[in-house]
Amino acid sequence: MLQPAENAGPARNIILAGFMGSGKTTIGRELARMLDRELVDTDREVARRHGMSIAAVFERYGEDRFREWEAEVALELAMLRNLVVATGGGTLMNDRVFKELNVYGFTAYLRCPFETLYARISQNGKHRPLIESCGKEGLRKLLAEREPRYRQAHLEVYANGFSPISIAKVIYHAFKS
Numbered sequence: 776m777l778q779p780a781e782n783a784g785p786a787r788n789i790i791l792a793g794f795m796g797s798g799k800t801t802i803g804r805e806l807a808r809m810l811d812r813e814l815v816d817t818d819r820e821v822a823r824r825h826g827m828s829i830a831a832v833f834e835r836y837g838e839d840r841f842r843e844w845e846a847e848v849a850l851e852l853a854m855l856r857n858l859v860v861a862t863g864g865g866t867l868m869n870d871r872v873f874k875e876l877n878v879y880g881f882t883a884y885l886r887c888p889f890e891t892l893y894a895r896i897s898q899n900g901k902h903r904p905l906i907e908s909c910g911k912e913g914l915r916k917l918l919a920e921r922e923p924r925y926r927q928a929h930l931e932v933y934a935n936g937f938s939p940i941s942i943a944k945v946i947y948h949a950f951k952s
Contacts, residue, residue, distance in 0.1 A: 786856040789950055790876045792867050792925050793885035794918050796895035798934050798942070799861035802885060805943035807859040816861040820848045846872050853879045867924050882928035883946045887935040889915050 789806060791799040800816050807814035818829050821844045825832060832841045846869045852860050853875035860880070867873045867882075876882060893911060909917060925931075930949045934942050 788852065788856060788858045788860055788876075788880035789946065790860045790862060790880040790882040790928075791885060791946075792862050792882055792928055793864065793887070793934070794892050794921060794925075795864040796892040797864075797885040797887050798939060799885060802934065802939045802942050802946070803859045803861040805940045806946055809943055809947050810859065812857050812859050814859045814861065815852055817845055817848050817852070817866055818861075818863045820852075821845055821863075824848070842869065845869075850875055852876075864921065868921060873924060873927070877927070877929070881930070881950050883930040883932055883949070884925040884928035885932055885934035885942070886925070887933075889918055891935050892918065 789810075789812075791803050791806075793799055800814075800819075803814045803816070806812075821832065821841065822828055825844065827835070829841065832844070842865065845863055845866055849860075849862065849866050849869075849872045852858060853872075856879075860876070862876070867876065893914060896914075930946065932942055932945055
């Protein structure tokens with residue numbers, strides 16, 4: 776059962792941050808399994824609550840409304856404990872959300888080179904509205920804008936060329952120490 780957060784010890788949430796395609800959900804599944812915790816993906820939670828895909832939210836309501844809903848979900852999750860949270864790529868750009876998640880959780884930035892990220896996300900482009908609206912160079916610029924915030928996480932993990940389970944183990948050991 777989910778309970779209010781206490782800013783101490785291993786009950787804290789683990790927050791996975793990084794650009795789209797960095798492996799937050801995949802690595803989050805492994806980490807949740809290792810810790811016997813629930814994985815909550817903020818994008819999936821927004822989609823579930825509003826009964827439509829993220830692409831449909833962007834199309835019908837626009838990015839600003841999506842960001843509002845995303846912030847609501849993230850702020851609610853910040854007050855819970857014992858979760859692994861896979862955030863959307865832009866979630867931490869909201870100052871209040873970043874502060875709350877960073878104070879009440881253990882944040883880990885999954886860092887990958889842009890070309891790797893782009894190769895991953897272009898394979899599944901129809902589910903990622905920013906690909907169409909930004910294009911490759913726009914996404915490169917977006918990563919450059921977001922990276923300073925990502926790098927403020929408690930832990931930075933190079934997530935390219937390693938298996939999801941090995942990356943989850945690195946985060947697990949850093950969290951437990």
